[in-house]
Amino acid sequence: MDLSQNVKAVRERIAAAAAAAGRRPEEVALCAATKTQANESIRAAIAAGIQVCGENRVQELSAHLESNAYVGARVHFIGRLQTNKVRQVVGRVDLIQSVDSPRLLQAVEAQAGKLGVVQDILLEVNIAGEESKGGCAPADLPWLAEEAQKAAHIRLRGLMAIPPISTVPGANRKYFSEIRNLFVDIMKKMSDNQSVIDCLSMGMSADFEDAIAEGATLVRVGTALFGPRPPMGTPR
Numbered sequence: 529m530d531l532s533q534n535v536k537a538v539r540e541r542i543a544a545a546a547a548a549a550g551r552r553p554e555e556v557a558l559c560a561a562t563k564t565q566a567n568e569s570i571r572a573a574i575a576a577g578i579q580v581c582g583e584n585r586v587q588e589l590s591a592h593l594e595s596n597a598y599v600g601a602r603v604h605f606i607g608r609l610q611t612n613k614v615r616q617v618v619g620r621v622d623l624i625q626s627v628d629s630p631r632l633l634q635a636v637e638a639q640a641g642k643l644g645v646v647q648d649i650l651l652e653v654n655i656a657g658e659e660s661k662g663g664c665a666p667a668d669l670p671w672l673a674e675e676a677q678k679a680a681h682i683r684l685r686g687l688m689a690i691p692p693i694s695t696v697p698g699a700n701r702k703y704f705s706e707i708r709n710l711f712v713d714i715m716k717k718m719s720d721n722q723s724v725i726d727c728l729s730m731g732m733s734a735d736f737e738d739a740i741a742e743g744a745t746l747v748r749v750g751t752a753l754f755g756p757r758p759p760m761g762t763p764r
């Protein structure tokens with residue numbers, strides 16, 4: 529597997545999908561989903577031009593931070609976050625993509641306040657109502673967004689969503705379109721405030737082209753960059 533070849537190929541696919549949608553390739557950022565990757569492959573990805581790393585697990589995040597594996601890239605937290613672990617994430621990442629409850633919002637606000645920082649966040653939406661997944665219900669989004677706006681140490685930047693795993697090409701396009709509509713609503717509502725709502729994080733290896741067609745500004749790609757991951761729980 530040639531990582532720099534993969535980075536190039538994914539960037540070309542992003543550019544082609546953007547062009548097909550009448551968008552500029554620079555409008556779509558690439559976040560490398562680095563779960564299960566070793567320090568060396570993260571460093572190799574950054575050397576190959578990756579500018580944003582997305583981490584799922586607090587434990588992996590901490591280990592990679594301690595090893596300085598992310599030097600040269602920004603870091604996003606993209607996994608489920610428990611309130612008792614916010615201390616290990618707030619102020620240590622550029623963006624927390626997965627805030628999905630008032631409790632978590634409060635915990636992030638409290639920790640950011642304690643550190644005297646402003647934490648950028650996305651609100652995660654559970655667009656298909658899947659019980660196994662994080663994310664708030666679409667109906668809860670407006671008031672959650674208002675809560676985020678009121679929090680002095682939080683800056684709401686946009687939305688994130690993970691639609692169902694699909695094997696049928698194009699199957700998630702309707703979800704991406706729904707998320708985009710929610711995003712546009714939030715953008716309009718919040719536009720008189722100081723904050724910039726500019727990030728719509730959706731699309732993974734199997735479906736990022738469809739996400740870009742529906743307006744994604746950030747795609748999170750793992751497998752297409754690093755190859756298949758070992759199954760969960762496999763010792764490394």
Ligand SMILES: *Cc1c(COP(=O)(O)O)cnc(C)c1O
Pocket residue numbers: 561563584606607690732733734748749750751752
């Ligand atoms: C693993 C992961 C991705 C990337 O998944 P691939 O299918 O490997 O591209 C994107 N987003 C989140 C939240 C993930 O956990």
